[in-house]
Amino acid sequence: MVWVIVILAVIAVVCVVSIEIKVRHKPSLEGIEDASAVKAYDRLSQMPQFAAMRGIFVNELKRHNPSGILADVGCGPGYLLNVLASRFPHLNLLGVDISREILAKARDNLTSFANIDFKLAGSQGLPFAANSLDFVVSTLSLHHWSEPSASFREFHRVLRPEGQFLIFDLRRNPPILFHLLMRVITPLVVPRVLTRIAEPLGSLLASFTPAEVEDIIKGTPFREFEVKKGFFWLFAWGRKG
Numbered sequence: 245m246v247w248v249i250v251i252l253a254v255i256a257v258v259c260v261v262s263i264e265i266k267v268r269h270k271p272s273l274e275g276i277e278d279a280s281a282v283k284a285y286d287r288l289s290q291m292p293q294f295a296a297m298r299g300i301f302v303n304e305l306k307r308h309n310p311s312g313i314l315a316d317v318g319c320g321p322g323y324l325l326n327v328l329a330s331r332f333p334h335l336n337l338l339g340v341d342i343s344r345e346i347l348a349k350a351r352d353n354l355t356s357f358a359n360i361d362f363k364l365a366g367s368q369g370l371p372f373a374a375n376s377l378d379f380v381v382s383t384l385s386l387h388h389w390s391e392p393s394a395s396f397r398e399f400h401r402v403l404r405p406e407g408q409f410l411i412f413d414l415r416r417n418p419p420i421l422f423h424l425l426m427r428v429i430t431p432l433v434v435p436r437v438l439t440r441i442a443e444p445l446g447s448l449l450a451s452f453t454p455a456e457v458e459d460i461i462k463g464t465p466f467r468e469f470e471v472k473k474g475f476f477w478l479f480a481w482g483r484k485g
């Protein structure tokens with residue numbers, strides 16, 4: 245009897261860790277504008293799980309040897325730019341965000357870095373000349389974009405030939421375990437001001453599956469690209485020909 249229970253328990257654990265869940269796509273708000281939500285997101289961004297995600301992102305970025313001018317689209321309060329400025333001091337960095345409020349927070353957070361410039365703009369209409377950037381990156385922002393396809397076309401316009409993009413985001417088909425953790429932990433640790441705007445569960449539901457991101461990029465001029473999945477995240481990389 246004990247063995248049956250142990251075997252069933254092992255099967256249950258394997259299922260929640262390995263079986264992927266796919267829930268219906270539910271778009272979320274485009275920009276974080278509310279001042280108290282910006283403050284709460286800024287605090288959340290300093291927590292170890294967010295620092296760990298930035299670590300995962302930087303490891304992947306290193307593989308693509310970034311150089312020249314790099315724009316972080318949807319930079320939020322700027323913590324990734326902070327890491328990039330110290331890990332890749334040779335880069336000229338641009339922080340872009342659609343929210344005036346959060347961009348002001350990023351400016352405040354990064355006053356000590358002279359090589360970072362900020363622009364208020366949406367991913368679908370970047371204030372840069374054609375063929376002017378070497379790299380476009382973005383973390384945890386793609387699921388907010390109202391026009392993802394137009395945004396990838398815009399990246400193609402602003403990137404120089406051989407320029408690359410690397411996008412990191414949640415994926416809407418994570419293992420059941422992650423989905424359960426989000427549902428259980430969110431109400432316990434996330435500030436009310438964020439749960440009121442449906443974060444962070446809303447972000448998971450608004451995110452795309454790797455197959456959906458591939459379909460979006462296929463409809464743009466990028467011909468060399470790859471979408472990879474991690475435990476609960478995805479990476480989309482591409483290069484302009």
Ligand SMILES: C[S@@+](CC[C@H](N)C(=O)[O-])C[C@H]1O[C@@H](n2cnc3c(N)ncnc32)[C@H](O)[C@@H]1O
Pocket residue numbers: 273274275276289317318319320321322324340341342343346365366367368382383384385388389390
């Ligand atoms: C969840 S935050 C992520 C911030 C930061 N990149 C990070 O990893 O913590 C999403 C950010 O994307 C911005 N955003 C949403 N839609 C955008 C768009 N279409 N273009 C540029 N920024 C956008 C929001 O204002 C917000 O600052």
